[in-house]
Amino acid sequence: MDILPHRFYDRLADEVAPDLLGMHLVRTIGDEVRIGRIVEAEAYLGPPDLAAHSTKGNTKRTSVMYGPPGFAYVYLIYGMYHCLNAVTGPGLHASAVLIRALEPVAGLVESASGPGRLCRAMGIDLSLYGHDLSGGELTVVKPRGRREKFDIIRSPRVGVDYAKEWAAEPLRFSIAGNPYVSRPRPPAVEGAAPVEGATGPRRGASKGRRRSP
Numbered sequence: 001m002d003i004l005p006h007r008f009y010d011r012l013a014d015e016v017a018p019d020l021l022g023m024h025l026v027r028t029i030g031d032e033v034r035i036g037r038i039v040e041a042e043a044y045l046g047p048p049d050l051a052a053h054s055t056k057g058n059t060k061r062t063s064v065m066y067g068p069p070g071f072a073y074v075y076l077i078y079g080m081y082h083c084l085n086a087v088t089g090p091g092l093h094a095s096a097v098l099i100r101a102l103e104p105v106a107g108l109v110e111s112a113s114g115p116g117r118l119c120r121a122m123g124i125d126l127s128l129y130g131h132d133l134s135g136g137e138l139t140v141v142k143p144r145g146r147r148e149k150f151d152i153i154r155s156p157r158v159g160v161d162y163a164k165e166w167a168a169e170p171l172r173f174s175i176a177g178n179p180y181v182s183r184p185r186p187p188a189v190e191g192a193a194p195v196e197g198a199t200g201p202r203r204g205a206s207k208g209r210r211r212s213p
Contacts, residue, residue: 002142003134009069010089013043017097018152018173020086020140025102027122028137034122036102036112038140040174040181042157044085046095051163054094064130065094072131072138074124081116082125086133086140100158100172103180114182151176155186 004023009016020041027034044052053075058066064073065087073085073096085096102112102121110121119125124138131138154170161167174181 004140006070013088013095016088017041017043034107035105039178040101042098043171050166051160074129082119083115101182153186
């Protein structure tokens with residue numbers, strides 16, 4: 001398996017998110033290795049995106065988002081659930097992709113459907129805030145061999161009703177029909193197209209989507 005380099009993340013979050021689908025998240029804890037296939041991710045497009053944490057500026061909590069792409073942004077919600085994000089670009093863009101669900105590949109004994117369950121199952125907490133995803137105990141890797149074909153569904157993100165017009169943006173990406181996608185399951189979308197390789201046709205693409213400058 002090949003670890004994704006920093007340049008993979010050095011793009012807009014809504015370009016990185018669908019390309020993360022099918023990749024493997026690998027967590028090493030001592031001699032134990034846990035591996036899950038990414039089946040769902042959400043893009044957060046930086047300060048103009050009212051659902052993004054960086055919309056409130058560079059704070060102690062969000063500082064890693066204002067750094068280079070390819071690092072882990074881990075935060076705590078409700079005082080008990082951790083969430084894992086990959087910081088994206090281009091450059092110092094303060095954008096990120098939330099990894100929402102995994103399909104078990106190896107070493108996973110708990111459900112990883114949903115960002116909080118994912119972090120619990122993978123042993124991810126605030127100690128990995130700012131971790132370099134290109135090496136060490138937490139990485140994202142491209143499985144060897146030809147990438148499996150699958151359809152991608154785009155739908156609005158989960159739990160961002162407060163984000164005004166941004167709440168309806170179709171920035172949640174999931175593998176169509178995969179049973180490990182978290183709830184609420186996205187609706188089926190017309191115009192499915194197979195995806196192969198790092199990039200390819202995407203299901204349910206919307207016109208005129210917003211991108212931060």
